[in-house]
Amino acid sequence: MSAYTTPSQIAQRQLAYFKGKHVLVAGEAEDLFPLELVDHCESVSIYTTNYGYYRQVKTHSQLSCYFGAELTESTQADMILLYWPKAKAEAEFLLAMLLSKLGRETEIVVVGENRSGVRSIEKMFKAYGPITKFDSARRCSFYWGQCLEQPARFSLDDWYKSYQVTYNNQDLTIKSLPGVFSHGEFDVGSKLLLDTLPTLKGKVLDFGCGAGVLSAVMASQNPNIELESCDISALAVASTKQTLLANGLTGNVFASDVYSDCSQDYQFIISNPPFHSGLDTSYSATETLLAEAPSKLKHMGQLVIVANSFLKYIPIIESAFGHCETLNKTNKFAIYNANKG
Known part of the structure; x- marks a missing residue:
């Protein structure tokens, strides 16, 4: 072969x-x-x-x-x-x-x-x-x-597409380059995740930031957090940087191959993780995201993710943290949470 x-x-x-x-x-x-x-x-x-x-x-x-x-x-x-x-x-x-x-x-x-x-x-x-x-x-x-x-x-500036999202009566401008995960509207899974999040504080990582929708909402709703945003795609990193800039928000945005360039002291890891690689479905990056999350979190730090309900992420989270809580669920999406003791 x-x-x-x-x-x-x-x-x-x-x-x-x-x-x-x-x-x-x-x-x-x-x-x-x-x-x-x-x-x-x-x-x-x-x-x-x-x-x-x-x-x-x-x-x-x-x-x-x-x-x-x-x-x-x-x-x-x-x-x-x-x-x-x-x-x-x-x-x-x-x-x-x-x-x-x-x-x-x-x-x-x-x-x-x-x-x-x-x-x-x-x-x-x-x-x-x-x-x-x-x-x-x-x-x-x-x-x-x-x-x-x-x-x-x-x-490069000519290739950004802009669209508006509104969350809690706050309008935000999202900037997205071609090929970056973004629907041109509020992604249903991302909205459910944001609706379910606990009060954020400290250092917060938006893992797989895409066009920066989660980053922009979290930073605007929680102005005192220390935001970090990462993605494997340079186009996503550039998009999130422009999204934050367009809304007068700040954050450290960088490229990372899963956790390759991430810190080890996050209070929260928040993600709407990707499960596509090329044309085929791939879960390996997300499985690594979940399995290694405890090593990147501070004591009492939390992982909160949204996932399609059919994806078998609970056993991986339970194996990594010893437990997994389902905070919210629709017929399509589920919000999973785990705390590092």
């Missing part, structure tokens, strides 16, 4: 396209295929918005690795290898940003699973130049194209 994802496997079949190129890997890359590319290219660099993937690849000295909401570093790349992201809007964002930086004549290879909507690249790339599918296998497609038109100037 290959150690590569199926998009990487289809790229591996077409190594001739990469020969002699300075390749910039971007998008939903998840494996170490870029290391194999090093043997076929002049150079390989990786730009990722996923902090977990960045931590994995930056240890390899053959690769130049960049993490952030925007690629700001100089690169000699003349070809992009784009792993099609799960959100179409994120693909548009990445194309606009990377092609603006690399300019005309840049070649591009796009790989992705057909069910992810990779065929959308045919229409999406028309503004830049020609693109053609050259291979398909294992329900994946391989496209090659070239940017022949001058890309428009890119500004």
Whole structure:
């Protein structure tokens, strides 16, 4: 069985396209295929918005690795290898940003699973130049194209979508970049969580902060807390920073691969945890969030999360804390709470 994802496997079949190129890997890359590319290219660099993937690849000295909401570093790349992201809007964002930086004549290879909507690249790339599918296998497609038109100037500020949420008669502005978890309205699970929260004090972590809805509400309703917000996505970190700024609120917002960059002295860990990774359902990050929560909490610190009722989180919380309390429940969501004794 290959150690590569199926998009990487289809790229591996077409190594001739990469020969002699300075390749910039971007998008939903998840494996170490870029290391194999090093043997076929002049150079390989990786730009990722996923902090977990960045931590994995930056240890390899053959690769130049960049993490952030925007690629700001100089690169000699003349070809992009784009792993099609799960959100179409994120693909548009990445194309606009990377092609603006690399300019005309840049070649591009796009790989992705057909069910992810990779065929959308045919229409999406028309503004830049020609693109053609050259291979398909294992329900994946391989496209090659070239940017022949001058890309428009890119500004990150132009890509934030704004929407309003109201909580306890307080209006808040939410700012969200493409691909960031946000509904454009108040998420039902998040509202139930906020309605159920105990009075907050001390150092509070919003884990998996997304566009910063929970962070903004908690900081506005509890002005004396010391707010920290983390997410594995650079786009989410940038969004939460802008959300807090838009509402005149303060907090320490940072990237973290589960608890990799977190403190160990929280009074509260609050989360509407994600359970999707790429196209497939994944619970591993949330299971780690729950299992290791006691080590990140102060004495008498509390974990409070919202989860879909069908998810089996109670045994994990009970194993970590010795108990788990259900504070609130609807037919779809449940609010779980545990205290560190």
